[in-house]
Amino acid sequence: MTPEPEKATVEIERLRRRVAELEAARLEQLQAVARTEDLLEHSETRFRNVFDYSNDAILLLDPDLDEILDVNGRGCRLFGYTSRELQALPMSTLFPGDMARLQAFALAVVEQGYGWIDEVGCQTRTGDAFAAEISASEVPLTPERTCILVLLRDITEHKAAEAEIRASLQEKEVLLREIHHRVKNNLQIVTSLFDLQSSRSDDDDVKAMLRECRNRVRSMSVIHESLYRAHDLNRIDFRRYVTQLTEELLRSFGAANRVALQIDMDDVVLDVDQAIPCGLIVNELLSNALKYAYPGDGQGRVIVAVDVGEELKLSVSDDGVGLPADLDVTQSPSLGLRLVHSLVGQLQGRIDVRRSPGTVFEVSFPLRVVSD
Structure with missing residues (x-):
């Protein structure tokens, strides 16, 4: 074979291989495109199913143009329209009484990326009104255009x-x-x-x-x-309660003209389970002070104070003659003091006594938080 035909044969073979390579590459690209399209179709079907079968109404809104771009099946059933009918309606048809609020809400969603309204008024095709809560987020449609994805739930x-x-x-x-x-x-x-x-x-x-x-x-x-x-x-204004109680005790003992009473506490709120034993403790300790601290027509001052920290500290103090030196308050035969110790135990607290000057009873116990 002459050199020229041999050279041509080699070139033809090279071109044939190149064409085969290009065909294989093209086939691989087509297969890749087909796989991508299948994945996209599967993804679109999956998310469309999520959209259509959601228990909440889902609406795609363009508040700038007052348009309903899309709505799922639940939204159609809730408002009583077909999807095509809803997409032809302005938003104000569905929210006739709350459009100003919704427009402000839409601006907030665009600014923050999301938002929530606990209750908004809606209207069905037949004119029936119902209440709904709305959760929304901003969704980009194109680089130049965004819309709002709204999840709406009937809360009737x-x-x-x-x-x-x-x-x-x-x-x-x-x-x-x-x-x-x-x-x-x-x-x-x-x-x-x-x-x-x-x-x-x-x-x-x-x-x-x-x-x-x-x-x-x-x-x-x-x-x-x-x-x-x-x-x-369940909330007792303890300052007011103590003020009323102590004033009645002063009148009961006829001591209002000779014993000055001072209430030293901020506004304190107790629940019933703590207020009742505290009131009985104040009753017993103040009664003891009025009976024994000022013999005869003696005069003086009794202070009822409350300090609130990690614990509540309730104190009743007087500037009277003081307790007898040989009196053990923990073993006292007095019904009043025994009752006080029993009530302090009920409060899971403790009691301290200081004898000079006068007498100070201080009761401390854990303060139970009273919810608003």
């Missing part, structure tokens, strides 16, 4: 359940107030019986005992009276 049943719960709670609150009112009235009858019995006795010791019993019952009656009048049935 939720609001109805809330209203039912509120009505039930209100009914229970009315009943509880009535119970406190009746307990207060019954306790007042008991105090009146003590007063009546005391007026018929000529024995000073019996009168003193009846007065002590009356004051103890009255201290509990004041709590129920406060609860009956309170806005919150």
Whole structure:
């Protein structure tokens, strides 16, 4: 074979191989494109199913143009339109009473990227109104255009359940107030019986005992009276309670003109379980001070103070003659002091006594947080 034909044969073979390589590369590219298209189709189908089968209504909105770009099946059923009908409607058709609020909300979503409204008014095709909560986020459509993806949930049943719960709670609150009112009235009858019995006795010791019993019952009656009048049935304004209680004790002992009373505490809120034993403790300690600290017609000052830190510290102090040196307050035969120790135990607290000058009883216990 001459050199020229041989050279041509080699070139033809090289070109044939090159064409085969290009065909293989093209086939591989086509297969890659087909795989990519399959993946995109699968992804689009998957996310379309998520969109269409969501339990919440999903709307794609363009607030600048007042357009509904897309809506899922739940949104169509909720508003009573077809998807095509909704896409032909302005947004104001669905939210006739809240458009100004929604437009401000849309601006906030565009600025922050997301947002939430707890309740917005909506209207169906038939004119029926319902309440919905909205969660939204900004979604880019093109480099130059963004829209808002809105998840809308009908909260009509939720609001109805809330209203039912509120009505039930209100009914229970009315009943509880009535119970406190009746307990207060019954306790007042008991105090009146003590007063009546005391007026018929000529024995000073019996009168003193009846007065002590009356004051103890009255201290509990004041709590129920406060609860009956309170806005919150679990929150006792302890300063107000102590002020009323101590003023009544001063009148009961006829000591208002010779013993000055000082209430030294900020506004303190206690629950019922702590307020009642605290009130009884104040009743017993103040009664002891009024009976024993100022013999005869002695004058002085009694201070009831509360300091709130990690614990609540309640103190009752007087500048009177002080406790007898041989008195062990932990083993006292006095019913009042035994009652105080029992109440301190109920509060899981402790009691300290300082004897000079005068007498200071200080009760400390963990303060239970009262929710608003």
